[in-house]
Amino acid sequence: MKRNALIILAFGAAISLPASAAAPPFDTAAKVAFMIDLSSGAVLYQKNADVRMPPASMAKMMTSHIALNLLEKGDLKQNQMCTVRPETWQKWHGPAAGSTMFLSPGEQVSVDNLLKGIVTLSGNDASVVLAECIAGTEEAFAALMNEEAKRLGMTNSNFGNSNGWPDEGVTYTSARDLAKLAEATIESTPDLYKRYYELQNFTWGKTLGSGQAITQANRNPILGRIQGADGLKTGHTEEAGYGFTGSAVQNGRRIIMVVAGLSSFNQRIEESVKFMDWGFRAWKAQPLFKAGEKVADAQVQLGGEDTVGLVAPRDLAVTVPAGLVSGKIKVKVAYDGPIKAPFKKGQAVAQLIVQSGDTPPQVMPLVADRDVGEAGFFGRIWAGLASLFA
Known part of the structure; x- marks a missing residue:
């Protein structure tokens, strides 16, 4: 067999599923929209999903993502203090500076509080202070x-600043890219994601004159309106209109949605709630494989073993339109192989590709069921000889 070839193993699914699964109809006033079910990898909806657009404050998702990854690795501490430079305060305070955390010049603020100011309050000042820190x-x-x-x-996507402020087109992204970013944050730092993105409100700063504490609500339009909603970020500028990247989880299904180019604050609420509600009501998850269940075997190149089992890293399901009659689906396993050793148990080494009717293929990872080390000296010689005569 040719090395490093894309190997596809096709087999019939031992499960009854919709044979002809047309996507349920949906329409939105958003100029740009995208939805993906992370549980199956199914793209449920896309409208201008790859068109480049200004992200406005949704760019702050990347600022938070980088900070959360640094926290996860221990390269940044929640109690680390950051200084608000007078120059930064001067630029990012007052009505013309957009959303603010109400920081003060020379103030010492922890990374923890700055992240709350970014995620919950969409503070432009907080984003720049954290970036400089x-x-x-x-x-x-x-x-x-x-x-x-x-x-x-x-x-x-390209970023020219940390908060998505208009910069003559230097900063841009797409709906599909924003969904990738949201997925990366949720999956790489799940505990920190919940800590910061689920906050209902945050208090920081004081009013002039009376000195009362300033409490601002989370701008997330689906938080408290959609069961299981727990993120992510709104955005608004005159250039971009009103946008939102959101996520919610119900009964093991996590959906990420993106809308952009809406005309008002209230329209963003209405369209975001309607879109996410459709994602959960109009689609259902049909189980395929349990976590740890073996799906297939794959050939191994230059390994201590000739094959390795491919197993489901989590409960895997196919996402199909709700209320359809049952039939058969096509299931394939694909990997770049033979898979080159060494690799570890639990490492993603293959993909499960599911096709149902005229809906797009759904792609899910499969992982190795055990460690496989490199072949010894004689094993590598034998493998070399075998490839010559293959």
């Missing part, structure tokens, strides 16, 4: 944002 300058932090965007495969 992490990278020294906002420009240096923007370079980190672009490196991470490239790593995540956000091919239609």
